[in-house]
Amino acid sequence: MNHTWANIETLQPRVAKMLIRSIEKNRLAHAYLLEGSKGTGKTKVALLLAKSYFCQNRDDGRAEPCLICMDCKRIDNGNHPDLHMIEPDGLSIKKQQVEHLQKEFTYRGMESKQKVYIVHHADKMTASAANSLLKFLEEPEAPTLALLLTERANAILPTIQSRSQPLSFQPLPREGFLQSLREKEIPNVTAHLLASLTTSFEEAIVLSEGDWIAQARTVVIQLMSELYERPEQSFFTVQEKWVPLFKEKHEQELGLEMILLWLRDLFYTQVGKDVETFVDQTNVLQQQALSSSQEKINKSMGAVVKAKQYLHAHVAHQLLMEKLLLDIQEG
Template sequence: METWNELKDSQPKVVQLLQRSLEKDRLAHAYLFEGSKGTGKKQIAFQLAKSFLCKKNEGAEPCLVCADCKRIDHRNHPDVHIIEPEGLSIKKQQVEHLQKEFTYRGVESGKKVYIVDQADKMTASAANSLLKFLEEPTAPTLAVLMTERASSVLPTIQSRSQQLSFSPLPREKFIERLEKEGISRTLSTLIAGLTQSYEEAIALMESDWIAQARSVVIQLNEELYERPHQVFLTIQDKWIPTFKERRELELGLDMILLWLRDLLYTQVGKTDQLVFADQQTLLEQQALSSSQEKTSQSMSFVLEAKRHLSANVNPQLVMEKLFFSIQEG
């Protein structure tokens, strides 16, 4: 359970706007939340439901302890309804069913909240049915529609709702979010350095590929300084079998880039932001036997390797050339 002020760390603009509207008692009837997965749309939708229904709120903040707040947290508040696609779409019957249920059931607070997930999946008749209900409410009604792409939502819905865009989470929040999914700090930090997409992050977490890839990258960087003749063997025996797909190769090169950035940070004494934080001793050793200039140059070689890769140059060739260039400097 979080307060609006805590949620502000993740989505400052959206939260500030909603706080202000709540304080002035000027909420829109319908909001369209747009943003990629993992940006906190659902969390903020339920927070808004609490502020809307809590009777003990102070300004924008819901009390978080009353029966209304608790039931919303447990997702069983009778006046908060969640509509999600059944199969491929959200159908008219789903919306109608809900409206009937509202009519039959005794009125609890008089207020109603609809939270529509994947609003772009609403059929035109479902959308019309919902709009009609919003425009002729029997009680004060708030609708929060959520989508990853507002442009895929029917224009009638777009024009009748206030659109709020959710930005990707700030790095530290993103790492926290991944840690909540049960992934270690070490890997969360690495994944957050590689992608801003929550979906891709989850996909990366689901296999042990990322941990394996990370250890190959560390091994290569270690050998580069300590056993340079070994590097080309490792590329053949470990790199090539690990980084097979195009996306894996890109991620691999990005990991090398992150290592070099860590090295640069170490060289300038800025070690609180390291991605490979558990390798600090090794980074410090390397920092002593290299210069900032050489590290920056190595980074530009990696960027060049990325360009070669997207121009379809053979991956093994790309890697050999990269490490040759780094060694020759």
Template sequence: METSAAQHLLADVNAKQPDLIQHFVQVVQAGDLSHAYLFSGSAGDGKLAVAKVTTMALFCLHPTKEGFPCGACNECLRIANDEHPDVLVIEPDGQSIKIEQVRALKREFSKSAVEGNQKVFIIDAADTMTVGAANSLLKVIEEPLATVTAFLLTTNYHHILPTIRSRTQLVEFPQIKQEALQRYLAEHNLSKTEIKLALQITKSTTELDQLIADQWLSKMKQQIEGWFTWISKDDVRAFPFVQTNLMPLIGDRFSQNVTVTMMCLIFQDVFNVKFRERTPEQLAFGDIYDLLKSTANQLSDYQIVSMINDILATAQLQRVNVGFQGILEVLTLKCLQSITSK
């Protein structure tokens, strides 16, 4: 059964910020929600999810006895899908939130609620508001209505006008713990080895979401292991493998960077098996431990370090206007040469 957007939000917020959402659900249940909040934290730490789930708790038709939204009623579903007439989410139009967007918000919230008494607006990336937009919003916050609640979300607290900061309740989001990230990834059906690999690549939940979208990490992991298999056998089929198997999965700079990181990690695993006697559970690519060990046994320390250095050097080539497929093909040839050298 397909997970709804509301259920995804609930899972997301419970994985990333369980304590904060517990607090806000209790605040809603007690009827003590303030008129304006400023959520400040790092990218991908669950700010939008907390704002939306809190809003769902405010509107939910069938909340749990603890006050959590059911995630299944019409109100919850519409809020999660940005379809509720009394809940407005504003995001940057291009690089910034413009004054026209805030003026439209003001017009909308000068009206009575369409379906009930309560209205909510959420401004994501509030630090990108132009000066005009920020000043226009200030007038809304300076004269709050009891029936309106605002959530402003930012990754750069100091870029918010001091006058806005002083009129909102600041909520600083804590860094997500390693255990929470592991649970979050497990809930998206990643294997233990995929979770370990993902967390060696990044700790940003925004980037983790990119990794797991459409099972990209799982697919690329399999192809990197295939590429490494040909390299370890000193087999020239590693060269066309770049075009036929790797490039179809690489579409933007982020996927390019992750590909290079994964190549580096697999050779670091070879190094760690050879010199640090690491077990499969301690490796990014522990699923192919036998291949890593046999490769480590046949290579000298010089060969392993040389290949890692070649992979790290690709980051410099990415900064100039060189095609990424060409970069990987040259890297592949260098790795094959290193395997052959004694």
């Protein structure tokens, strides 16, 4: 629970360095937009920033809060009187939610004049809620720090975007992600596939439920192996194994993504880099790399991207796959 800037720096180096410097120089902006996918540390950073902001024992010119004073403790316990969390009420964050907090401040004897707002899912703010919050930031007698968190930066209202400083959270390093998946007893080869398909830990866990992902992986390997060895066989595999397994549109999309990942591994093999996804297939990939070229692989990847676009047109899936196999063969 007790995060420090030193350990945030290993998780999100760019964001940490930026904030540490601003705290040390006493030059924090009024509003930050923390953007990045789930599980990248946005809430951790917001809470730590609130500690640095309120901590009574923090030395001038140092970013780390003491973690033991009343302010630091209260932030940990979720009952700091000047730190406010706003979350969507139903589908949106409404003006009344922000106004309610404003009133609360006025009525209650406040401990300090400083306030911090942490807004979760800030993309869900209505325009009037956003304006109401932004008005706070301009009151010089009550210093306010707004930390707006979002997984969907492009859905943030332009008024918020133009008045807050963006902090872009990077997906967690692959090795850490793999380690967390293995701790959930997901087999290593499946973990590698999941880590290539998504940067969201929650999504990876959902995908790993049941044995669909393992079956899908097996079919992709079979299909791609046949395509380079005995291409006529691959059409039967599409009909007999692919079509029954990749039924829903999102499954078909994942299937094409896996083919793309195979081709990317093939490309890595071709240029002498380590295989990233199909880590137990290096022998097959090396064989295929011998009879392929970078140009051919690039063309094949282009064909898969095109097939992904056609998923949303009304094309029978088997037809789409057969066309793709032909495109990859001809390269």
